[in-house]
Amino acid sequence: MYTWSKxxxxxxxxxxxxxxxxxxxxxxxxxxxxGTRMGKISEKPLKKVFGIPLIIRVLDALSDxxxxxxxxxxxxxxxxxxxxxxxxxxxxxxxTPGDGYVEDLQYIISxxxxxxxxxxxxxxxxxxxxxxxxxxxxxxxxxRNCSKPAMCIAVPLDFFLENNLKPSIVYGDSVPSGLNILRxxxxxxxxxxxxxxxxxxxxxxxxxxxxxVLEEVLNKNGIKI
Numbered sequence: 001m002y003t004w005s006k007x008x009x010x011x012x013x014x015x016x017x018x019x020x021x022x023x024x025x026x027x028x029x030x031x032x033x034x035g036t037r038m039g040k041i042s043e044k045p046l047k048k049v050f051g052i053p054l055i056i057r058v059l060d061a062l063s064d065x066x067x068x069x070x071x072x073x074x075x076x077x078x079x080x081x082x083x084x085x086x087x088x089x090x091x092x093x094x095x096t097p098g099d100g101y102v103e104d105l106q107y108i109i110s111x112x113x114x115x116x117x118x119x120x121x122x123x124x125x126x127x128x129x130x131x132x133x134x135x136x137x138x139x140x141x142x143x144r145n146c147s148k149p150a151m152c153i154a155v156p157l158d159f160f161l162e163n164n165l166k167p168s169i170v171y172g173d174s175v176p177s178g179l180n181i182l183r184x185x186x187x188x189x190x191x192x193x194x195x196x197x198x199x200x201x202x203x204x205x206x207x208x209x210x211x212x213v214l215e216e217v218l219n220k221n222g223i224k225i
Contacts, residue, residue: 074095
């Protein structure tokens with residue numbers, strides 16, 4: 001079982017207290033998928049990268065953000081050990097059917113936000129080991145300055161090619177990062193696409209091979225985590 005360091009414990013305690021934010025944002029970490037591409041490991045969010053579970057790295061980044069007032073971790077019957085760890089370290093867990101990213105998010109909104117259709121939600125996958133709090137704050141600032149209710153944060157396709165990264169989903173000349181912002185209703189929302197050339201948004205861990213690629217990317221860019 002993973003044990004929090006002093007630094008991580010401090011971050012956890014900070015996020016559990018109410019923050020004074022320009023905009024109040026709830027972050028939802030999507031961690032209920034089957035993670036079939038990871039092979040025989042039990043649960044993808046618990047896969048360790050440089051000794052720390054993927055989901056812990058994401059929670060640390062959210063805790064370091066100045067704009068996040070609440071963190072929820074969405075788990076399912078596919079990830080019971082993840083739910084156990086998250087509760088143990090003091091974060092809130094919401095159990096979902098585990099039917100998929102979109103379906104589980106719709107379930108969360110229908111259960112939790114029936115009377116609050118205009119809350120700002122930031123959703124993030126649990127497999128982004130390089131994400132940082134300052135990048136989350138930058139994204140939320142861009143969202144605050146845009147006129148649309150939803151925002152998809154994407155990375156230019158050519159940035160993937162420059163860094164020898166293989167995108168999992170491509171829309172035209174962009175690749176969705178796994179980080180999104182929307183309002184707390186299940187209606188179709190007009191969406192702004194924010195393109196950022198950031199390595200931390202381009203690296204997702206979907207397979208054990210991706211961990212090898214991550215090590216190569218870090219060495220190439222002189223990044224330590």
